Amino acid sequence: MFTPLRYKAGVRSVIINLAALVCASAAHAADLNVRVTSEAGAPVENAVVTFMPATRPTAPIRFDWAYQIAQRNLQFEPYILIVPVGAEVRFPNLDRVRHHVYSFSNGNRFELELYGRDETRSRRFTSVGVAAIGCNIHDQMQAYIVIVDTPFVGRTGANGAVTIPGASGPGELRVWHPHLRARGGVLTRAVTLPAAGAAQQAFAIPLRASGGHAH
Numbered sequence: 001m002f003t004p005l006r007y008k009a010g011v012r013s014v015i016i017n018l019a020a021l022v023c024a025s026a027a028h029a030a031d032l033n034v035r036v037t038s039e040a041g042a043p044v045e046n047a048v049v050t051f052m053p054a055t056r057p058t059a060p061i062r063f064d065w066a067y068q069i070a071q072r073n074l075q076f077e078p079y080i081l082i083v084p085v086g087a088e089v090r091f092p093n094l095d096r097v098r099h100h101v102y103s104f105s106n107g108n109r110f111e112l113e114l115y116g117r118d119e120t121r122s123r124r125f126t127s128v129g130v131a132a133i134g135c136n137i138h139d140q141m142q143a144y145i146v147i148v149d150t151p152f153v154g155r156t157g158a159n160g161a162v163t164i165p166g167a168s169g170p171g172e173l174r175v176w177h178p179h180l181r182a183r184g185g186v187l188t189r190a191v192t193l194p195a196a197g198a199a200q201q202a203f204a205i206p207l208r209a210s211g212g213h214a215h
């Protein structure tokens with residue numbers, strides 16, 4: 001017979017078991033930790049790391065950040081934007097002055113003629129790759145849109161590290177950085193990631209002098 005007390009204890013143990021299950025699955029999810037440094041060992045910020053699994057994911061790719069590059073204080077924000085191929089990117093102008101946004105990058109050429117404050121233009125990016133973004137009026141304005149066809153992607157922080165959740169199995173790991181001295185600015189490495197637990201990968205990348213650019 002179930003007494004109310006034993007029933008309560010039963011519910012509690014079910015809750016505890018559920019919590020244990022959730023913790024266990026979080027601990028066993030395949031996390032890919034990648035550290036990117038210069039050849040001298042300094043952390044490299046703004047490197048985009050992608051993992052392309054041998055078995056291509058078929059689900060639509062969606063990221064939880066805004067597909068947007070704003071113009072504010074004569075700078076693009078953010079400096080690096082990652083979007084899935086086919087995404088429409090907005091370019092709101094939050095400055096008092098007008099900007100003329102363009103890219104000459106192969107497959108992603110576009111030009112947004114001069115437009116002014118609080119106006120927005122948008123543009124769809126249909127080619128996987130990198131679109132270097134500039135402004136015809138302000139040479140110092142620079143940004144990059146990295147267009148990807150994999151959900152396993154991230155950008156390194158100031159500590160040169162990025163964690164890409166859910167990546168597992170065989171595939172190709174790629175590191176791109178605007179100043180990386182390699183063909184297309186990309187280094188690749190074939191890897192086989194474990195199905196569970198955390199995997200560690202490290203890249204020491206050759207960098208071009210950045211020409212004094214803040215990034």
Ligand SMILES: [Cu+2]
Nearest residue numbers: 099135137138
């Ligand atoms: Cu401008």
